[in-house]
Amino acid sequence: MKKNTIVIASGILFVVLFSVAATVYNSQKNSDINNAFLEKAEYLERDYSPRKGLPDAKVTIVEFFDPACGTCSAFHPFVKQLMKENRGKVNLVLRYLPLHNGSDVIVSILEASRLQNRFWQTLERAYDRRDTWIVNHTALPDRLWMQLEGLGLDLERLKVDMQSVEISRRIQQDLADAQELEVRKTPGFFVNGKPLINFGDKQLRQLVESEVRAQE
């Protein structure tokens, strides 16, 4: 009887010790990570990065995304919702991290659509119809092309614009910045320079809301 108690108590002690140590370790690591990223703020945004929201909003979400990434697409409405809930307080800056095959061409299309002021519409359309232009995790730009009707885009002009050297330079810059910031998966979020360490919609909401509160 007494032996049972000792054994059960030791077992529980192991589990408790493990959880406490994990919590302490993680919170320590998180604060270390946040401090490390404060020094990397210069890599977070570039002048050319697509931006949404009011310029004087105090909270900025930086999202590294891949147009061919299913999770990015699924997260997009959620990010929009977060911006709507915190209207005027939250900015969104998009960075490109085309990891799928063919994705960089899709990014070129998006960049070229910016010249016609149709970036966000084109992105929404690409996300909405992703089933049609992504096959076996490979992005097929020709198929996306067929989905771009009705957005008011001058497709001939788009075709020329997307070849520009500036666009590929931007993509290279974004990829380099992602590497610098250790973003290896999409979507990768930063809120006011703080990385979203544990991925998830609840975690992102928490991070955004805590930053909004901190700025009030």
Added chain:
Amino acid sequence: MSQDKIKTAGQEAWVLIFICWLIAMAALFGSLFMSEVMGLKPCVLCWYQRIFIYPLAVLFLVGMFSPDRSVIRYTLPLAVIGLGFAIYHHLLYSGFIPESMQPCGEDLSCAEINLELMGFITIPMLSIFSYSVIVLLLLIFRKRCYP
């Protein structure tokens, strides 16, 4: 008188196996902490050492509550083999065995030291320590308590 003697022997046997269990549990939770919380990926040799220590945490637990003392028959071989892997890993770490002989994948080198506690205690050292204490206690158990 002799009844008392049997009882004391039983008590000693239980304590020995209990300590073995504590060590195995510490190794289990410690290794899981390093891989799952700290994010250190276990190399191939680490996995072999895990394979032989994880069942010990269960076997010693069962052994503590079995009336017979045959627990040693199925735990000692596991502990000895595990100790072998731990020693091999340590020799690899310290450079006694050249790198060309190591049976690891390219991406995760077993010879690469990625944790040093207090400046010198490496993971294979902890492994050697755990396994050898278990083996030692089991040998004491065999000498004193195993008929």
